[in-house]
Amino acid sequence: MKDITKKYTNGEVTIVWKPAMCKHSTVCWRTETGLPEVFNPAKHPWITPEGATTDSIVVQVKRCPSGALSYFMNSEEKA
Ligand code: SF4
Incomplete structure (x- = not known):
């Protein structure tokens, strides 16, 4: 199985x-x-992070039962 990782950002998360x-x-x-x-x-693309607030995106990502979804804050990545 290919290990593909896709990333989608709204500039914040x-x-x-x-x-x-x-x-x-x-x-x-x-x-x-x-x-x-x-x-x-x-x-x-099937994920458009511009569609909701960062807070609601974080809450939703945490609900993914498989672990397929995760997130990071862009400010933390640069730190
Ligand atoms: S496994 Fe996660 S990413 Fe896949 S459809 Fe379910 S909630 Fe969405």
Whole structure:
């Protein structure tokens, strides 16, 4: 399995997605549990971090059950 890592940033937080780990649980993009403004598998790219606040992105990323999603704050990366 290829170890691909994709990154998407709004300039403040960077969402990291590892497709090989994604279990397609739908948690991140279903309206009831997710943040469809940011995670939308019908779009390309499917993650658009501009769609929500950094705080709500962080909360959502932590809900990913497979560990496919993670994040880092851009300010911490440079520090
Ligand atoms: S919540 Fe995680 S495992 Fe589920 S679809 Fe989103 S990225 Fe994939």
